[in-house]
Amino acid sequence: MTIFVTGGAGFIGSEFIRQMAGSARIINFDKLTYAGNLDNLTEAAKDPGYSLVKGDVCDAGAVMAAMPEDCDAVVHFAAESHVDRSIVGAEEFVLTNVLGTQIMLEVSRQRRVKRFLHISTDEVGGDMPPDGWFKEDDPLQASSPYAASKASAELFVRAAARTHGMNTLITRTSNNYGPYQFPEKLLPLAISNVLEDRPIPVYGDGMQVRDWVHVTDNCRALRAVLERGRVGETYHIGGGNPLPNIEVLRTLLKTLGKPESLMTRVTDRPGHDRRYAVDFTKTTQELGWKPEISFADGLAQTIRWYQDNPEWVRRCRSGEYRKYYEQMYGAREAGASVL
Ligand code: NAD
Numbered sequence: 001m002t003i004f005v006t007g008g009a010g011f012i013g014s015e016f017i018r019q020m021a022g023s024a025r026i027i028n029f030d031k032l033t034y035a036g037n038l039d040n041l042t043e044a045a046k047d048p049g050y051s052l053v054k055g056d057v058c059d060a061g062a063v064m065a066a067m068p069e070d071c072d073a074v075v076h077f078a079a080e081s082h083v084d085r086s087i088v089g090a091e092e093f094v095l096t097n098v099l100g101t102q103i104m105l106e107v108s109r110q111r112r113v114k115r116f117l118h119i120s121t122d123e124v125g126g127d128m129p130p131d132g133w134f135k136e137d138d139p140l141q142a143s144s145p146y147a148a149s150k151a152s153a154e155l156f157v158r159a160a161a162r163t164h165g166m167n168t169l170i171t172r173t174s175n176n177y178g179p180y181q182f183p184e185k186l187l188p189l190a191i192s193n194v195l196e197d198r199p200i201p202v203y204g205d206g207m208q209v210r211d212w213v214h215v216t217d218n219c220r221a222l223r224a225v226l227e228r229g230r231v232g233e234t235y236h237i238g239g240g241n242p243l244p245n246i247e248v249l250r251t252l253l254k255t256l257g258k259p260e261s262l263m264t265r266v267t268d269r270p271g272h273d274r275r276y277a278v279d280f281t282k283t284t285q286e287l288g289w290k291p292e293i294s295f296a297d298g299l300a301q302t303i304r305w306y307q308d309n310p311e312w313v314r315r316c317r318s319g320e321y322r323k324y325y326e327q328m329y330g331a332r333e334a335g336a337s338v339l
């Protein structure tokens with residue numbers, strides 16, 4: 001099986017490649033933005049079935065050139081993924097997440113790709129009421145420019161299925177956590193800060209609720225959807241763990257034996273959704289998938305990973321991981337500090 005993965009050097013895409021290495025031919029098509037880190041793929045890249053193409057999903061010619069004629073599946077992770085960055089500047093999100101998705105669909109159609117799996121997010125459902133659970137057929141109600149771009153992308157995927165009869169699937173996942181997550185998202189930022197006795201910025205009152213799913217469980221679900229999902233369907237993936245941020249951070253601080261005073265309240269994120277909670281009953285019933293890693297175990301394992309890999313964090317924070325690209329590709333922006 002030949003799988004064309006976009007954004008495979010990022011957090012979730014690299015876990016997907018690590019899981020698939022050895023059982024499929026993988027072409028990782030990645031622009032290697034600040035979020036693309038080849039350090040995430042050191043072991044998987046040794047697999048003879050793996051190859052990397054540095055390219056932009058907005059560049060139809062580059063995608064066409066990289067995608068083999070006998071491509072069985074596209075798994076489309078590539079995106080600008082950080083909500084705060086979308087608030088500062090939304091253009092890149094529209095380009096990569098919307099235009100890039102349409103270009104991936106069009107090239108895949110021309111290449112007669114058998115299956116197109118689009119990776120979306122629970123954020124497209126918007127703010128859930130305290131007892132609400134986001135279901136697959138609920139309306140799209142994005143709050144942030146990031147969520148708006150992901151909701152728009154979903155509509156292009158649906159349109160490609162309906163208009164061109166493409167074999168598409170959409171997954172909507174809740175907040176992923178685990179090893180190799182770039183230290184701009186809440187958990188890796190908090191863990192790496194606390195390990196250095198630096199404060200954790202808590203947005204607003206910290207009572208926003210997120211549903212945490214371990215990245216390993218998520219990628220197991222993505223594989224099940226790719227293998228057995230019904231054509232044209234959307235599948236939700238969650239951890240069944242909706243928790244207020246402050247509670248997550250308290251557990252983290254307790255595990256590391258650090259004082260709660262490290263939590264520092266800062267100005268809230270504009271338009272901040274109070275609660276996400278995905279209902280993934282359909283995925284469990286149809287595909288037999290359910291999360292296997294409890295949040296307590298997953299958090300402890302994730303903390304250990306960051307404790308054991310200070311060099312990975314240091315290279316992220318210094319921007320050194322990008323120098324790798326400079327040697328390989330002579331990228332102009334390589335080596336830039338990103339935090
Ligand atoms: P990430 O930011 O860690 O990685 C994104 C990857 O895409 C990077 O390797 C980057 O270099 C690449 N990329 C960015 N722009 C590109 C372009 N124009 N062309 C080619 N490659 C490009 O993201 P992630 O957290 O791994 O998320 C992966 C996908 O899952 C995204 O579509 C995101 O919206 C979705 N998602 C993420 C989460 C989460 O909690 N992280 C939850 C639900 C859905």
Ligand code: DAU
Nearest residue numbers: 081082083121122123174175184185186201202203208245
């Ligand atoms: O729900 C799925 C989404 O989860 C994905 O689609 C996104 O790609 C991913 O970035 C994530 O979005 P969030 O905005 O939920 O994740 P983030 O880690 O940025 O923030 C998690 C919560 O923590 C959110 O309520 C904001 C808060 N937060 C975040 C940061 C970075 C803080 O309180 N302090 C912080 O420093």
